[in-house]
Amino acid sequence: MSLLHAAILGLVEGITEYLPISSTGHLILVSALLGLDSPEVKDSVDAFNIVIQGGAILAVLGLYWPRVVAMLRGLAGRDAAGLRLAVNIVVAFLPAAVLGVLLDDYIDEHLFHPAPVVAALALGGVWMIGIDVWYKRRNGGQSEAGMATRSARPCHPPLEPDVPGAPGTIESLTILQALGIGLFQCVAMWPGTSRSMMTIAGAMMLGLRPRQAAEFSFLLGLPTLGGACVYKAMKNTDDLAALGAGPIVVGTLVATLSAAVAVRWLVAFLNRHGLTAFGVYRLLLAAAFAALVFSGMVTLRS
Numbered sequence: 414m415s416l417l418h419a420a421i422l423g424l425v426e427g428i429t430e431y432l433p434i435s436s437t438g439h440l441i442l443v444s445a446l447l448g449l450d451s452p453e454v455k456d457s458v459d460a461f462n463i464v465i466q467g468g469a470i471l472a473v474l475g476l477y478w479p480r481v482v483a484m485l486r487g488l489a490g491r492d493a494a495g496l497r498l499a500v501n502i503v504v505a506f507l508p509a510a511v512l513g514v515l516l517d518d519y520i521d522e523h524l525f526h527p528a529p530v531v532a533a534l535a536l537g538g539v540w541m542i543g544i545d546v547w548y549k550r551r552n553g554g555q556s557e558a559g560m561a562t563r564s565a566r567p568c569h570p571p572l573e574p575d576v577p578g579a580p581g582t583i584e585s586l587t588i589l590q591a592l593g594i595g596l597f598q599c600v601a602m603w604p605g606t607s608r609s610m611m612t613i614a615g616a617m618m619l620g621l622r623p624r625q626a627a628e629f630s631f632l633l634g635l636p637t638l639g640g641a642c643v644y645k646a647m648k649n650t651d652d653l654a655a656l657g658a659g660p661i662v663v664g665t666l667v668a669t670l671s672a673a674v675a676v677r678w679l680v681a682f683l684n685r686h687g688l689t690a691f692g693v694y695r696l697l698l699a700a701a702f703a704a705l706v707f708s709g710m711v712t713l714r715s
Contacts, residue, residue: 414458418447419660420667422458423465427671430469430638431631432679433541433610433691438534438702441604445710457656460649464661466638468668473631475669476676480632494584498632501586505595505612505629506636512599513641524604527706531699533605538695544614545688548623581622583629590619594629598637607695608637614688623683631676 425443429436440462444450449458474481480498487495524530597615601608609630616626646653653661682690 414449414454414461414656414660416659416663418449419461419664421447422462423468423664423667424671426462426465426664427468427472427668427673428675430466430668430672431473431609431627431634431676433537433607433613433688434695434698435534435537435605435607435610437607438530438605438698441530442702442705445705456649457652460645460652461656461661461664463645464642464653465664465668467642468665468670469672470635470638470642471665471669472672472676473635476673477628477632480628481635498583498586501583501588501591501629502632502636504588505591505598505633506640508592508595509598509602509637510640513602514644516602517644520602520604527703529603530605531703531706533603534695534699534702537606537610538692538699541610541614541688541692541695544617545692548617549687581620582625583621586621586629590616590621593619594633598633608634610691610695613683623687624680627680627683 422440422443425439426436429439441450444458444462449455480495483492483495484499484502485495486492487497487499490496594612594616597611598608600606601611612630612633613623613626616629617623621629
């Protein structure tokens with residue numbers, strides 16, 4: 414793998430990791446188009462694609478440092494709200510932590526094939542459009558931005574989505590809601606589903622507003638992606654060593670910078686437009702993915 418290949422894959426990882434469009438699906442496509450899907454290099458490239466998720470972790474640590482500090486203070490007994498958030502993150506993380514280890518080999522063997530990945534992309538697109546329609550109907554046909562504008566009018570009570578403890582905020586999240594989000598996250602172990610899609614849409618179904626759902630999804634990604642990085646790195650030490658340090662450093666750095674931009678953009682976009690655009694994109698990606706796979710231009714090998 415050249416440094417240019419590493420930079421391209423890092424860019425794809427950073428942009429797609431936190432968008433609800435499946436980073437796995439994109440990395441499979443781009444790796445194949447770069448000629449990195451041959452049996453001789455596939456194991457190394459697959460391990461590389463997991464390890465550079467560390468860049469996405471660094472991006473969230475930088476952007477949401479106050480939340481991380483609050484959780485650390487909470488664990489030290491100095492911040493009650495930070496402790497509640499830390500407990501909720503742990504509760505949401507545990508289902509995937511347990512099932513991820515138990516099902517890792519099974520998923521690699523049985524689900525990394527064209528039909529399951531294409532199906533996950535397409536069904537996820539339909540589901541996201543449905544969630545968006547449901548959410549807007551529940552709120553009178555308004556997006557988050559629309560509700561904020563409407564609430565500013567005298568005939569409506571004020572809507573304060575970012576006031577700590579208000580309904581629909583991270584501070585109001587219960588342990589049962591956190592566990593529910595964690596169970597949604599488990600579905601994302603199916604390649605092509607998208608961890609971000611499941612946690613954001615799941616959090617919205619369980620009562621969080623889009624902005625708050627996205628933020629909780631980002632924070633939940635810290636232990637989830639971090640655990641996956643460490644687990645895959647330990648499991649594939651020889652494959653990563655074959656790549657050398659250069660590509661890993663370049664890929665991680667590019668992933669960090671691009672993920673930071675993508676996270677900021679996503680929060681603003683969700684407030685204004687919701688999930689439908691991502692659902693439509695997933696359907697188009699599923700069609701393109703299927704065409705490339707079944708034409709023989711892209712292959713999936715366990």
